[in-house]
Amino acid sequence: MKGIILCNGLPPKAPLLRMHLEEAQLFIAADGGGNTARDLGHQPDLVIGDLDSFRPSQDDDFEVIKDTDQETNDLEKALELAAKRSVSHAVVLGVTGQRIDQTLKNLSVLKSFNDQFDTLVFEDNFGTMFLLPRSYSAELTEGTTVSLFPLSGRVEGIHTQGLKYPLRDESLENGIRDGSSNRVISSPIEITYRTGDLLIFVGRDETQDEF
Structure with a gap:
C-alpha cells in the first residue's frame, strides 16, 4: 500500500x-x-x-x-x-x-x-532522495543530476556505472569527500557499495515542465 x-x-x-x-x-x-x-x-x-x-x-x-x-x-x-x-x-x-x-x-x-x-x-x-540498497540500477535520462552522500560517517567500496565521474571501489566520508552534482551519461546507471548508509539524490527531469 x-x-x-x-x-x-x-x-x-x-x-x-x-x-x-x-x-x-x-x-x-x-x-x-x-x-x-x-x-x-x-x-x-x-x-x-x-x-x-x-x-x-x-x-x-x-x-x-x-x-x-x-x-x-x-x-x-x-x-x-x-x-x-x-x-x-x-x-x-x-x-x-x-x-x-x-x-x-x-x-x-x-x-x-x-x-x-x-x-x-x-x-x-527539485528531486528525490532515498537510502540505496547495496545494489541499485535505474533508467535515468542523460544529464540528470545524481548526488551521493554518506548519511552516517563513511561508506566504503562504492562502484558506479553510467555517471560522468565514476567511483571504482572508493569511499565517501562526511566532512572529507562526497559525491555531489554528478551527471548521468548513460543508462541504466548502476551503483553498488559494501558498507555504510549511502543516500542518493536524483534531480527532477527538467523536461517535466509541469513541476
Missing part, C-alpha cells in the same frame, strides 16, 4: 502532490502539513503531531491525532502511524526547506525508519 506524508517544510508544487495522491491509499499530514494540504486544495485522511502548527478549520472532515511526545518529531509520529496502518511504500513531501536543523533531523529519521518500509522516499520540487 502506498502512503503519502506531507510535512510542514517547503510545500510541493500542486502537480507533484496531485500525481502522488492519485496513486496513494493513505494521505497523512504531519502537523502543519495539514495547512499545506488545505492550501493546495486537498484534505488529508488524518493529521498527526503535537499540533503546534496545524490550524483547524470548521470545514475539516478528517481525523486529528494529538501526540505530545517531545522525544519524536512530527515526521516520526506520521511514519510510525503509516507503518501501523500497513503502508509499505511511503513518499514524504514537504520534508526539506524552511529550518535547516529540521531538514537535518528528518534525514536522521529517514535512516531510522528506512527498514520499516519496502520503500521510503523523500521528495521535493
Whole structure:
C-alpha cells in the first residue's frame, strides 16, 4: 500500500502532490502539513503531531491525532502511524526547506525508519532522495543530476556505472569527500557499495515542465 506524508517544510508544487495522491491509499499530514494540504486544495485522511502548527478549520472532515511526545518529531509520529496502518511504500513531501536543523533531523529519521518500509522516499520540487540498497540500477535520462552522500560517517567500496565521474571501489566520508552534482551519461546507471548508509539524490527531469 502506498502512503503519502506531507510535512510542514517547503510545500510541493500542486502537480507533484496531485500525481502522488492519485496513486496513494493513505494521505497523512504531519502537523502543519495539514495547512499545506488545505492550501493546495486537498484534505488529508488524518493529521498527526503535537499540533503546534496545524490550524483547524470548521470545514475539516478528517481525523486529528494529538501526540505530545517531545522525544519524536512530527515526521516520526506520521511514519510510525503509516507503518501501523500497513503502508509499505511511503513518499514524504514537504520534508526539506524552511529550518535547516529540521531538514537535518528528518534525514536522521529517514535512516531510522528506512527498514520499516519496502520503500521510503523523500521528495521535493527539485528531486528525490532515498537510502540505496547495496545494489541499485535505474533508467535515468542523460544529464540528470545524481548526488551521493554518506548519511552516517563513511561508506566504503562504492562502484558506479553510467555517471560522468565514476567511483571504482572508493569511499565517501562526511566532512572529507562526497559525491555531489554528478551527471548521468548513460543508462541504466548502476551503483553498488559494501558498507555504510549511502543516500542518493536524483534531480527532477527538467523536461517535466509541469513541476
